Amino acid sequence: MTSEGTAKDQQLANFRVKADEGNLTTDQGIRVDDTDNTLRPGERGPSLLQDFHFREKITHFDHERIPERVVHARGAGAYGYFEPYDGSLSEFTKARFLTTPGLRTPVFVRFSTVAGSRGSADTVRDVRGFATKFYTDEGNFDLVGNNMPVFFIQDGIKFPDFVHAVKPEPHNEIPQAASAHDTLWDFVQLQPETMHMMMWLMSDRAIPRSYRMMQGFGVHTFRFVDAGGRSTFVKFHWKPKLGIHSLVWDETQKIAGKDPDYNRRDLWEAIEGGDFPEWELGVQLVPEEDEHKFDFDLLDSTKIIPEEEVPLRPVGRLVLDRNPDNFFAETEQAAFHIANVVPGIDVTNDPLLQARLFSYLDTQLIRLGGPNFHQIPVNRPVAPIANHHRDGYHQMFIHQGEAAQHPSTVLGGCPALATDGSAYTFYPQQVDGRTIRKRAESFGDHYSQATLFWNSMSVWEKKHIVAAFRFELGKVTRSHIREGVVRNLAHVDHHLAVAVAEGIGVAPPERAEETHKRSSPALSQATDPVRGVATRKIAILAADGVDASDVMLVTESLGGRGAVCEVLAARDGAVQGAGGERVEVAKALTTTGSVLYDAVYVPGGDKSVATLGEDGDALHFITEAYKHGKAVAGSGAAAQALLERAGVAVPAEGVVTGDAAASEFTDAFTEAVASHRHFNRDSEHVPA
Ligand code: HDD
Numbered sequence: 001m002t003s004e005g006t007a008k009d010q011q012l013a014n015f016r017v018k019a020d021e022g023n024l025t026t027d028q029g030i031r032v033d034d035t036d037n038t039l040r041p042g043e044r045g046p047s048l049l050q051d052f053h054f055r056e057k058i059t060h061f062d063h064e065r066i067p068e069r070v071v072h073a074r075g076a077g078a079y080g081y082f083e084p085y086d087g088s089l090s091e092f093t094k095a096r097f098l099t100t101p102g103l104r105t106p107v108f109v110r111f112s113t114v115a116g117s118r119g120s121a122d123t124v125r126d127v128r129g130f131a132t133k134f135y136t137d138e139g140n141f142d143l144v145g146n147n148m149p150v151f152f153i154q155d156g157i158k159f160p161d162f163v164h165a166v167k168p169e170p171h172n173e174i175p176q177a178a179s180a181h182d183t184l185w186d187f188v189q190l191q192p193e194t195m196h197m198m199m200w201l202m203s204d205r206a207i208p209r210s211y212r213m214m215q216g217f218g219v220h221t222f223r224f225v226d227a228g229g230r231s232t233f234v235k236f237h238w239k240p241k242l243g244i245h246s247l248v249w250d251e252t253q254k255i256a257g258k259d260p261d262y263n264r265r266d267l268w269e270a271i272e273g274g275d276f277p278e279w280e281l282g283v284q285l286v287p288e289e290d291e292h293k294f295d296f297d298l299l300d301s302t303k304i305i306p307e308e309e310v311p312l313r314p315v316g317r318l319v320l321d322r323n324p325d326n327f328f329a330e331t332e333q334a335a336f337h338i339a340n341v342v343p344g345i346d347v348t349n350d351p352l353l354q355a356r357l358f359s360y361l362d363t364q365l366i367r368l369g370g371p372n373f374h375q376i377p378v379n380r381p382v383a384p385i386a387n388h389h390r391d392g393y394h395q396m397f398i399h400q401g402e403a404a405q406h407p408s409t410v411l412g413g414c415p416a417l418a419t420d421g422s423a424y425t426f427y428p429q430q431v432d433g434r435t436i437r438k439r440a441e442s443f444g445d446h447y448s449q450a451t452l453f454w455n456s457m458s459v460w461e462k463k464h465i466v467a468a469f470r471f472e473l474g475k476v477t478r479s480h481i482r483e484g485v486v487r488n489l490a491h492v493d494h495h496l497a498v499a500v501a502e503g504i505g506v507a508p509p510e511r512a513e514e515t516h517k518r519s520s521p522a523l524s525q526a527t528d529p530v531r532g533v534a535t536r537k538i539a540i541l542a543a544d545g546v547d548a549s550d551v552m553l554v555t556e557s558l559g560g561r562g563a564v565c566e567v568l569a570a571r572d573g574a575v576q577g578a579g580g581e582r583v584e585v586a587k588a589l590t591t592t593g594s595v596l597y598d599a600v601y602v603p604g605g606d607k608s609v610a611t612l613g614e615d616g617d618a619l620h621f622i623t624e625a626y627k628h629g630k631a632v633a634g635s636g637a638a639a640q641a642l643l644e645r646a647g648v649a650v651p652a653e654g655v656v657t658g659d660a661a662a663s664e665f666t667d668a669f670t671e672a673v674a675s676h677r678h679f680n681r682d683s684e685h686v687p688a
Contacts (some may be wrong), residue, residue, distance in 0.1 A: 118176025156355015189484030545607025548577030
């Protein structure tokens with residue numbers, strides 16, 4: 001993609017190095033005429049130490065890796081911009097990038113999984129990171145959030161324990177990128193504060209269909225500060241324009257093998273194709289004086305503020321419109337830090353947040369090899385930098401001047417302190433108390449919001465959650481850990497605890513505990529009103545003799561509404577239509593799978609349908625798509641019979657049959673795809 005010409009793009013342009021021009025040289029600029037043979041005395045002699053090109057090439061290669069992130073190692077990033085809708089937020093914050101209508105602030109966003117190594121699969125059950133660096137004209141603001149609004153622990157001092165628990169076990173480094181093992185669940189049973197987050201992790205939120213289809217949350221309560229110094233508590237939310245959609249657990253495990261880069265590829269291809277992903281930023285605002293009006297503590301990151309209690313206020317939009325030029329230089333070297341705040345935004349006493357204020361800078365120092373990582377192009381602010389920080393590993397700036405200190409007459413008092421009100425000032429919070437290691441009592445309720453989440457789920461969401469608990473705990477080898485988790489679940493919901501216990505060979509809790517009946521509809525993916533076929537992938541199964549006009553009608557109709565239609569056949573190349581037409585094949589069936597598509601269509605053409613009926617890959621493709629709740633369509637009697645042979649119920653929700661030339665058919669198929677999945681149509685087929 002071409003750059004949008006933001007200040008950040010102009011800055012980055014100075015660092016781009018073209019790989020497709022000039023002569024091959026060493027790092028010293030000396031031209032090289034042979035990079036395939038080491039220097040040696042005689043054709044069969046030993047390699048010589050004086051071969052500087054060979055030594056330099058190998059040395060550089062040996063040093064190519066940097067330590068991967070200790071968490072969130074696996075990720076994908078993109079550039080774009082943020083634009084506020086209007087200036088109305090200036091009542092609460094003086095942050096210019098949030099309050100200047102029409103001001104486009106360049107951003108870099110990195111999405112990630114948490115537990116897996118850098119080379120692990122994208123579609124594992126995990127939290128997703130959603131980290132945004134705003135290159136504002138007042139300095140960088142990093143909103144380092146996740147796709148879930150709460151966290152596992154309340155105090156950051158527990159973070160190493162939690163991460164050690166979820167990472168592969170230390171003796172054999174198994175399992176990779178998976179929470180289904182003893183140490184994680186042992187931590188969970190012993191730390192009931194994890195329960196709310198575990199509900200989110202066992203829900204479909206942990207297996208997003210796409211980074212473009214997931215929410216983001218700042219998680220903590222932050223502060224806004226207005227021009228007059230008044231503070232308001234704020235929670236940040238990102239809502240995806242394409243709706244909040246997830247995969248199916250069975251599907252994710254198969255995708256992990258068929259396309260481990262599934263989410264990364266999806267983001268890359270959408271941006272390359274001009275389908276720029278978009279989110280709306282919303283905020284929940286709580287006046288300072290209302291701090292204690294909730295039945296939970298605003299400083300407790302294991303709690304949400306239900307949207308029904310404090311509605312979301314839309315602020316602006318985030319658009320990602322450019323892929324990085326180089327993964328390592330940009331995405332891998334991107335360094336986020338929760339302490340990167342700009343005037344108008346401040347932190348709170350949330351003990352999880354406070355720990356993060358230390359951890360992120362510390363981790364970048366080891367990961368990026370010294371204190372000058374802010375000079376790496378992706379991390380550089382577009383706001384000017386001027387200070388007396390000097391030297392250090394990888395210093396890229398050539399600082400001029402005969403002094404590096406403040407105060408200094410040699411430098412004439414420069415750089416000058418900002419005394420005109422433009423400097424960052426901390427909110428003058430009153431702090432008083434005795435030094436103590438103690439959690440506030442207001443952090444003591446670990447179950448009510450886990451129950452709230454459970455109560456808010458639709459039937460199919462509840463089924464998926466039960467199935468997830470059963471899967472995860474089914475892999476736990478120690479029975480006392482399984483029992484401990486069920487005991488915790490009994491405080492969340494009796495039916496949930498019983499359903500999980502029954503699946504994992506644990507005695508179900510006998511007595512139902514008293515739990516509340518409140519719910520928050522905004523928590524359910526089933527109530528998400530956003531629907532659409534844009535960028536959805538539709539597989540068209542074909543063989544020689546296919547009705548080419550069916551293929552064309554569906555491709556034009558759904559393609560015209562933004563879907564991506566691909567013809568799949570036994571072999572790559574092309575198939576011949578019933579009328580002799582050439583129908584291009586996008587992929588051979590053996591190189592792909594139903595799990596990589598959102599819907600499947602079988603066009604008419606008796607010979608084509610008969611051939612597909614003989615093809616195990618094609619039949620499996622249809623059966624599996626149906627099992628995963630996807631839209632399935634067929635044109636003509638033969639195609640309908642083929643669907644039925646593959647186990648598809650006709651009629652059923654999300655199953656469309658009929659004449660491709662009829663607008664009712666394409667409209668119904670469009671509607672079925674737009675609904676994302678059809679989990680209600682046949683519970684026997686739904687993996688629950
Ligand atoms: Fe963290 C990375 C999000 C708690 C310590 N974290 C990291 C990233 C995200 C988050 C999205 C990846 C950024 C990127 O793409 O480079 N972390 C969160 C959220 C948390 C949270 C939403 C809770 C609300 N994190 C948290 C705690 C600690 C850390 C409590 C330590 C006390 N996180 C780190 C880290 C990482 C990191 C070790 C690893 C790599 C990095 O920072 O740059 O410093």
